[in-house]
Amino acid sequence: MQISRRDFLKVASAGAAGAIVFPSILDGELKAFAREPVKSKPNVWDRVFHHACGVCDSVCGTTVYVKDGRIKWIEDNPADGLGGWGKACVKGSSAMRHVYDPDRLKWPLKRTNPRKGKNEDPGWVKISWEEAFGTIARKFNESIEQYGPQSIVLLTRTKEPDTRLQKAIGTPNITNHVDTCFITPQLAWLAATGKARPWCVDLQNARYILSFGWDMPGKSKLCYYQPFFAAKDNGAKIVVFDPRMSMAAAKADEWIPIKPGTDLAVVLAMINVIISEGIYDKEYVDKYTTGLDKLAEHVKQYTPEWAAQISDVPASDIVRIAREFATTKPAVIPTHKRDAGGPNYANSFHLALAEVALSALVGSIEQRGGIFWPRQPKVRSLDEFAPVKFPEMKEKRRIDGLHLFPLITSTRLGNFSDFAYGLCAAIEKGDPYPVKVALANQYSILSFPNPDHVIKALCKLDFLVVVDILPGETAQLADILLPDVHFLEKEGAEIRSYQALWPQVEMRDGIGTLWEEKGWSSIVNGILEAMGKAEFKVDWKGLEEAQLEDIGISMDYLRSHNGIWEDKKEPTPNLTFNTPSKKIEFYSSMLEKGGYEPLPTWHDKLAHPSEEYPFYLLITRNPWARHGKLGNDPILMEIQPSNFLHIHPDAAARLGLKEGGCALVTSRTGKTLKMPVHITRSVRPDCVATEHGYGHWSKELRYAVGCGTNEGDLIPDMTIEEHLSKKSYDPAMSACCSDVCVGVRKA
Amino acid sequence: MVDKRDTGYAMELGTARAVVYRFLARCFSYPDKELLSLFDRTRIEEFLQSWHLLGMDEKEEVSTASRWLKEFCEPGTALLELEKEYTRLFIAAYPNKVVAPPYSSVYLGDSRQVWGASTAQVARLYEAAGLGMNENFHDVPDHIAAELEFASYLIAEQQKHNGTEADKTREMASIERKFLTEHLCKWATLFLSRVAEYSKVDFYRVIARLAQKFIDYESKQAQTLE
Numbered sequence: 001m002q003i004s005r006r007d008f009l010k011v012a013s014a015g016a017a018g019a020i021v022f023p024s025i026l027d028g029e030l031k032a033f034a035r036e037p038v039k040s041k042p043n044v045w046d047r048v049f050h051h052a053c054g055v056c057d058s059v060c061g062t063t064v065y066v067k068d069g070r071i072k073w074i075e076d077n078p079a080d081g082l083g084g085w086g087k088a089c090v091k092g093s094s095a096m097r098h099v100y101d102p103d104r105l106k107w108p109l110k111r112t113n114p115r116k117g118k119n120e121d122p123g124w125v126k127i128s129w130e131e132a133f134g135t136i137a138r139k140f141n142e143s144i145e146q147y148g149p150q151s152i153v154l155l156t157r158t159k160e161p162d163t164r165l166q167k168a169i170g171t172p173n174i175t176n177h178v179d180t181c182f183i184t185p186q187l188a189w190l191a192a193t194g195k196a197r198p199w200c201v202d203l204q205n206a207r208y209i210l211s212f213g214w215d216m217p218g219k220s221k222l223c224y225y226q227p228f229f230a231a232k233d234n235g236a237k238i239v240v241f242d243p244r245m246s247m248a249a250a251k252a253d254e255w256i257p258i259k260p261g262t263d264l265a266v267v268l269a270m271i272n273v274i275i276s277e278g279i280y281d282k283e284y285v286d287k288y289t290t291g292l293d294k295l296a297e298h299v300k301q302y303t304p305e306w307a308a309q310i311s312d313v314p315a316s317d318i319v320r321i322a323r324e325f326a327t328t329k330p331a332v333i334p335t336h337k338r339d340a341g342g343p344n345y346a347n348s349f350h351l352a353l354a355e356v357a358l359s360a361l362v363g364s365i366e367q368r369g370g371i372f373w374p375r376q377p378k379v380r381s382l383d384e385f386a387p388v389k390f391p392e393m394k395e396k397r398r399i400d401g402l403h404l405f406p407l408i409t410s411t412r413l414g415n416f417s418d419f420a421y422g423l424c425a426a427i428e429k430g431d432p433y434p435v436k437v438a439l440a441n442q443y444s445i446l447s448f449p450n451p452d453h454v455i456k457a458l459c460k461l462d463f464l465v466v467v468d469i470l471p472g473e474t475a476q477l478a479d480i481l482l483p484d485v486h487f488l489e490k491e492g493a494e495i496r497s498y499q500a501l502w503p504q505v506e507m508r509d510g511i512g513t514l515w516e517e518k519g520w521s522s523i524v525n526g527i528l529e530a531m532g533k534a535e536f537k538v539d540w541k542g543l544e545e546a547q548l549e550d551i552g553i554s555m556d557y558l559r560s561h562n563g564i565w566e567d568k569k570e571p572t573p574n575l576t577f578n579t580p581s582k583k584i585e586f587y588s589s590m591l592e593k594g595g596y597e598p599l600p601t602w603h604d605k606l607a608h609p610s611e612e613y614p615f616y617l618l619i620t621r622n623p624w625a626r627h628g629k630l631g632n633d634p635i636l637m638e639i640q641p642s643n644f645l646h647i648h649p650d651a652a653a654r655l656g657l658k659e660g661g662c663a664l665v666t667s668r669t670g671k672t673l674k675m676p677v678h679i680t681r682s683v684r685p686d687c688v689a690t691e692h693g694y695g696h697w698s699k700e701l702r703y704a705v706g707c708g709t710n711e712g713d714l715i716p717d718m719t720i721e722e723h724l725s726k727k728s729y730d731p732a733m734s735a736c737c738s739d740v741c742v743g744v745r746k747a
Numbered sequence: 748m749v750d751k752r753d754t755g756y757a758m759e760l761g762t763a764r765a766v767v768y769r770f771l772a773r774c775f776s777y778p779d780k781e782l783l784s785l786f787d788r789t790r791i792e793e794f795l796q797s798w799h800l801l802g803m804d805e806k807e808e809v810s811t812a813s814r815w816l817k818e819f820c821e822p823g824t825a826l827l828e829l830e831k832e833y834t835r836l837f838i839a840a841y842p843n844k845v846v847a848p849p850y851s852s853v854y855l856g857d858s859r860q861v862w863g864a865s866t867a868q869v870a871r872l873y874e875a876a877g878l879g880m881n882e883n884f885h886d887v888p889d890h891i892a893a894e895l896e897f898a899s900y901l902i903a904e905q906q907k908h909n910g911t912e913a914d915k916t917r918e919m920a921s922i923e924r925k926f927l928t929e930h931l932c933k934w935a936t937l938f939l940s941r942v943a944e945y946s947k948v949d950f951y952r953v954i955a956r957l958a959q960k961f962i963d964y965e966s967k968q969a970q971t972l973e
Binding site: 022023024025026030031032033034035036045068069070097100101102103104105106107109112121122123124125126471476481513514515516699700702 | 893
């Protein structure tokens, strides 16, 4: 078609009354631009700022370099002497790649495909926050009206915005990751000292470090890694009990490859040796503890010879190490989550309890070179800042049976491993009552035992909201998917908790959101507002400002002081305890009152090698992994694109396995995983080990999907009945993540 | 103000280019009612006239896009289909990955990530042209829709100021040349060929093809200018 110039001009000037004759298509305002350049922050293109890392709870101070508007480099902040100690780890210095991941969640999304499952395309469409909040509020309110507030389940954390939302809704069902993480030592410390778990270990001043599976050096958690190596430089003796040669074991003076799940026997025998030989710290024990007589009488049965038979550790070593531990001061037992005293074996609670007793016997609690509770600045609490009266929670029973474990309920910690059973029962049979909707915040299904069971449960919900950074597995099952803010985008302040040997506040001075992400506390406020519960909203920013004001600082102060405020001083021992006796109780009155064994007592683990499943399963994490969260980082994934089955050469020869070949691994969950084999003397011949953080199946994670396997598939979850059957000795209802045996054959 | 009717051929050509850029910018924005109204009679005519003035003839493809929209009797249904496909292509895709991330750095950088050197490059050109990102534009500066709109703006500004502010016109022209040759033409074809190849919806496939042709034209034009 030919067009004359005149025709075109006619079109071009159509509708234009004035002198400017442009086609109407050019009339509209610009969408992407403002006529005046908007500069949200000074030096937005090239700047350097201090920022508290948010990858793990070490919360190391970092220095972030922005060039051309993009974070190019993250390194240490030398001013932080409690977290990174002037170093940054591989996870922290890689963190910017998630910010700029093109697959990241950017706007609220809505599912258009009603079918849910691992292989269902959710059919996302972008929606506005207004629509997202509106839909969530409508679904929540309908569920409350029809089935009561207990029909809403929150898979979040027990942090403040989460519990605000929970209490405003009035549901007892809030759950999180603590039963696979730290609930066991938390409860043991509470039972023995009246105070929940201390997070600080003064490793650098210790002369003797005794680890029962503790391996923070291997997890590159710098707040523990740095003082561990400082202690080594200072000449501390390090002894590590671990069925696998961990990083801590590799750096130790002695690695003792103990049989998995038998650390309790060794600790009990050590307590016996130390008390019977009278080499405990008499002054400390007299002043700050009670119940030594009862403990002494009780542990007489636990001889080193008895423990040797159970644990494969020679009796002479148990005696020698007990003597060294009691007489080399200061001596300390660092513990942290996934070690033997974490929630990994059915007897882990008693191990944690025994570790508290052993620490107290050598005067290692609240003493230089020992264990401390965090020293935090005194600031106003949320309830002081924004007092509010919540509606009465009518339904106290939880779908996961937690209400049957009163000791955990009193610590306000949730539970997960029963959740799938509870949720399925509630959805399918309305037992104990119907559950219809749920909200999950940064909650990876892969981090829990038998994830397929959880997936089945989540798929059956009427409505699921997921909040996350990347479209992971849980997100695949969402009806509404909300984008969370990445910590590098955030602005704010963090009060240190881990390794807070003195009070410290670190700044976040991030780059601002790239798309329409909202922080979790804003999301909670948005949901409350839309639900007609605006009275429960909190001015979180205001709270933070008020807390900084209580300390006498501000964001500007932090900006001009290398991003860190601290009240640096060596901790003065605080030896007051919140037990009825106000002392550390070897014989716990809290446990006695609750109907539990009040003294650390031997119990066996659950799973033992059988003909079908002859190997103990050990789980570890790579230093560049954080739960399953960092799998979509192309560079971190390149370090090791798959997890391995680590197996001893003798066992490998017996099974005909070759280095680089593949093995099939099975357990009583009925799942079979195909894993590449790595033959190594770093595991006992009766154990196999593998790394967590692999096996992603979300098809929206371009780098992580299909890499390796998730060992959680081999870990059985437990029914409420199974938990109740070990209740008498495990009041922490732990998930027993490592209490499993597997079968291995050549693929 | 100058009366456009008295000016020469180059200006009309400029207007035509501005129209095509603006049309495509809207097509690569999140689909809404405004996108549907682009295909009403007046506007589609404006686009077609401009298109032909540039010496291109792809009426068939435009009518495919229009027809596709009309086939859905309910505008709401068409919109939902477009929303799903737009989200899949450019925001969050199942399976495997966002099909065609609409950001220059994904194609020009070596990391395939959002926000690279090219993002800063283009954002600095926006600043040089006196523009900042709109507060309501919650996206990264090198989003394809922003870049196409920017090109349209630069050309339209030159038309506006031609004859009155020679310096300003020259400045805009220089930014335009830099922007097209050193930035947009370098990555838009890579991006558009992904859309043309992988879109499951005719609408985006033909729009991508049109855009490819136009960018080819622009590349050639820009080269002759140098």
